[in-house]
Amino acid sequence: MLGVCDLDLFVPGYNFIFGEAEFMGTRALISLYRLYPQFWGEPPNDAILLERAVKEATHEIGHTFGLRHCPNKRCVMHFSNSIWDTDIKGALFCDNCQAQLKAELSRR
Numbered sequence: 001m002l003g004v005c006d007l008d009l010f011v012p013g014y015n016f017i018f019g020e021a022e023f024m025g026t027r028a029l030i031s032l033y034r035l036y037p038q039f040w041g042e043p044p045n046d047a048i049l050l051e052r053a054v055k056e057a058t059h060e061i062g063h064t065f066g067l068r069h070c071p072n073k074r075c076v077m078h079f080s081n082s083i084w085d086t087d088i089k090g091a092l093f094c095d096n097c098q099a100q101l102k103a104e105l106s107r108r
């Protein structure tokens, strides 16, 4: 289950988070709050908002399938410390993460 909210989320130790998920669980949550270009002083842009939301949703769902943060900055499982990290990374899993995901899916 993926929840999508419009509130600014945080967990202890972080000023904010883009999303959260149950590791190897069934529930994930993303917030659009800091994904809007307007939040960062840029003009509204639905295409950019959608691209960011897809990346963050895929990332959190990846955690529910047991994927951890990936050192590859282009991989969707790379940890986003800022919106720039989100914009730099792609919407897809790198070869490593994809192989792990396939292995996990074959166990289910």
Ligand SMILES: [Zn+2]
Binding pocket: 059, 060, 063, 069, 079
């Ligand atoms: Zn993460």
Ligand SMILES: [Zn+2]
Binding pocket: 070, 071, 072, 075, 076, 077, 078, 093, 094, 095, 096, 097, 098
């Ligand atoms: Zn990866």
